[in-house]
Amino acid sequence: MTDRAADDRPRAFATKGAPQIRIFRLGNVLGMISLMRREALREYRWFGMAVVGPAIQAILFAAVFTLAAGDALARTGVDFMAFIGAGLVISAVMQRGLETTGYSLMFDKLESDGLNDVLSAPLNTLEILTAYLVNGIVVSLIIGIGIWLCLFLFGLGLPQHPLATLFFMALAAGIFSLGGIIGAVFSAKWDSFAGKETFIVAPVLFLSGTFFPITAVPDGLWRTIFQANPIYYLVDGFRWAALGYGDTDPLTSAGIGLVVFAIVLAVAARLLSTGYRIKP
Amino acid sequence: MTDIIRHSRPGASRLGPRSYGRVNWIGWRSLYLKEVRRFLNVATQTVAAPVVTTLLFLAIFTLALGHAVEVVRGVPFAVFLAPGLIVMAMAQNAFANTSSSLVISKVQGNIVDVLMPPINALEMVTAYALAGATRGVVVGFTTGLCMWIFVPFQISDWGLVLFHGVCASMMLSLIGIIGGIWADKFDHMAAITNFVITPFSFLSGTFYSIERLPEPFHTIAYFNPFFYMIDGFRHGVIGSGDAPYWLGIVVMLGIDTVLGLIAWRMVASGYKLKN
Numbered sequence: 001m002t003d004r005a006a007d008d009r010p011r012a013f014a015t016k017g018a019p020q021i022r023i024f025r026l027g028n029v030l031g032m033i034s035l036m037r038r039e040a041l042r043e044y045r046w047f048g049m050a051v052v053g054p055a056i057q058a059i060l061f062a063a064v065f066t067l068a069a070g071d072a073l074a075r076t077g078v079d080f081m082a083f084i085g086a087g088l089v090i091s092a093v094m095q096r097g098l099e100t101t102g103y104s105l106m107f108d109k110l111e112s113d114g115l116n117d118v119l120s121a122p123l124n125t126l127e128i129l130t131a132y133l134v135n136g137i138v139v140s141l142i143i144g145i146g147i148w149l150c151l152f153l154f155g156l157g158l159p160q161h162p163l164a165t166l167f168f169m170a171l172a173a174g175i176f177s178l179g180g181i182i183g184a185v186f187s188a189k190w191d192s193f194a195g196k197e198t199f200i201v202a203p204v205l206f207l208s209g210t211f212f213p214i215t216a217v218p219d220g221l222w223r224t225i226f227q228a229n230p231i232y233y234l235v236d237g238f239r240w241a242a243l244g245y246g247d248t249d250p251l252t253s254a255g256i257g258l259v260v261f262a263i264v265l266a267v268a269a270r271l272l273s274t275g276y277r278i279k280p
Numbered sequence: 281m282t283d284i285i286r287h288s289r290p291g292a293s294r295l296g297p298r299s300y301g302r303v304n305w306i307g308w309r310s311l312y313l314k315e316v317r318r319f320l321n322v323a324t325q326t327v328a329a330p331v332v333t334t335l336l337f338l339a340i341f342t343l344a345l346g347h348a349v350e351v352v353r354g355v356p357f358a359v360f361l362a363p364g365l366i367v368m369a370m371a372q373n374a375f376a377n378t379s380s381s382l383v384i385s386k387v388q389g390n391i392v393d394v395l396m397p398p399i400n401a402l403e404m405v406t407a408y409a410l411a412g413a414t415r416g417v418v419v420g421f422t423t424g425l426c427m428w429i430f431v432p433f434q435i436s437d438w439g440l441v442l443f444h445g446v447c448a449s450m451m452l453s454l455i456g457i458i459g460g461i462w463a464d465k466f467d468h469m470a471a472i473t474n475f476v477i478t479p480f481s482f483l484s485g486t487f488y489s490i491e492r493l494p495e496p497f498h499t500i501a502y503f504n505p506f507f508y509m510i511d512g513f514r515h516g517v518i519g520s521g522d523a524p525y526w527l528g529i530v531v532m533l534g535i536d537t538v539l540g541l542i543a544w545r546m547v548a549s550g551y552k553l554k555n
Contacts, residue, residue: 049470056474060482068488069345084344191325198329206336212344 024122031123035131042104043139050139051146054096058088058147062154065211079243085148085156086242087210090172090235093144094205097173098197100136102180106193109184115278125273129181129265136177137170144169164241164250171257172234176201178264185271185278208232214247230260307399308407315411319377326373326415327422334369334423338362338430341487352489355518358431362424363441363517364486364510367448369423371509374416375452375459375477378408382460383469391553401548405540409453416449433517440516440525447532448509452477454539461546461553480506485514490522505535 043050065084108114118128148156159165179201187193208231217223226232237253240246246253272278300306319326342358352360385391394404427433435441459472484506493501501507502523512528515521521528547553 049467049474053470053474056478060479064482064487065344067483067492068341069348080348191322195324195329198325198332202333202336206340211340216343216347 022122028123028127031121032127032131035118035121035123035128036135039100039104039132039135040138042107043100043135050096050099051143054092054143055147055150058092059150059153061088061211062151066154079155081155082157082243083213083239084211085151085154086239087235088151089144089148089156089242090169090238091205091210092147093140093169094172094176094231095201096143097136097140097176098180098183098201100139100180101132101177102184102193102197104132105181105184106187106190109278110190119275119279125269128272129178129268132181133174133177136180137173140173140177141166141169144173159242160244161241165238167254168234168238168241168257171254171261172231172238175234175257175261175264178261178268181268182264182271185268185276188277204229204231208235209247210235230256233257234260304398304400304403307397308403311394311399311404311407312411315377315381315408316414318381318411319415326377327419330369330373330419331423331426334365335426335430337365338427353518353520359433359518360489360514361487362427362431362433363514366420366424366427367445367510367513368481368486370416370420370445370449371452371481371506372477373419374412374449375456375473377415378412378453378456379460379463379469379472380456381408382457383463383466386460386464386553387466395553401544404547405454405457405543408457409450409540409543412453412456413446413449416453417445420445420449435517436519437516441513442516443529444509444513444516444532447536448513450536451505451509451532451539454536454543457543458539458546461543461551464552480504485510485522505531508532508535 062081062084066081069080105115108118123131183193183196183201187196207226208229209226214223214226214232214236217226233248233253233256236246236248237250237257240250240253338358338361341361346357349357351357382391385394399407455477459469459476463469463472484504485501490498490501490507490511508523508528508531511521511523512525512532515525515528
């Protein structure tokens, strides 16, 4: 047995040539694809609940809004269900973006040694981030489109500007995927990540005009606070793309969204490259 | 060995089988306190988080619907909403307490620590159920207090509020025990939450008066125990409800008894707990 192993080894080297250093020219594409595949497979294991949960939640919200105020809202003349529907889709996209990357990283940090596999592989910060980001965006878009289909039942029509809709969905998913990475880096335990979700993300997300127009907020200090929330512009831009109306100019919304994206990207890249709390 | 222990510790001569009366109070108390400390230990997640979530719900629904629906049952929409949201938070947290505790114990295997000691099925069920109900009541009280800052509501009947608060927490706590025993994995628990608990707590009149429901859903609502818990609790706060108040009391007592018996039978027979 040992003899054969000893015999095989030189022969294997002989056929393949001497081991050599791999050189990556345009980034380690193979490595990125491997990491993306790992992330996608991990997501796939939980996919049933990941889709069903938010979908049921969205349908329940839609049903409750219709039952609580359907006729009264019909009198106001605005297609309220479409308004709410768009808010439900984009908030599910954002939440999923955060959870996809955040949970994955938390799991690697706490439950397995998976993080070492990622950090010790020949991938640089940008490659790692790209892999996580692409996976986060793809998963969130699938969830968002799934919920959109469910909400057809409640009168949410096809998007007015399909490409812009995809753009705003992807931008929102991207921002929150990076947010998930940042949150996971800072969280020492599952509890602390869940805490950030409940106490920071949920208020920012749900008070960003997902379910009500900014005009419903009393004028003055409160409205200023609401308008200072960058997520508000993302939601508004998405609503313009989906339904054709919004409070702010869509280009301004897109601009603000891209700036926020650049900031979170920079922060996430900085955290990963310095290895803050993830490298010994 | 026994000699050493006996001589080295004062009072150790009382070593031997411990005896207790009809009820193992020490065991019961230990299990109850273990369950209560389990959630108090992470109070940020188990008490503060539901408060924030519930306040967000209040903000969303008041801002989204406040201008369209001004008055429900003679009170402002926010005041109508507040008791419904409070009891919903109580219910969800009571459920989460018992179900998560049992599923985690089963998955991790330390459920034997509860099954081995001389605690009988009734003691085990009551300890778990009361601890879950305790979390419900703690969450309800905290949420109510925080909500009152934003929506100053008056309580018209404290007796009814307390009765329904405790009974609602108890009901979901027992459902949590039954669900926790039945579930083999966290997925099963997520399925119960997604398909049973959330739909029932959303569609049982938290956000609207069931008078608004078209037939046959209006009649169906009267067969939904979740409706009685929300309606009864709200009745205690705003002073009027969709169902007569005595019916709510009867239904809640009945359902708690039935669920308690089911949970007790499950534990006593060892279903999915002992093999």
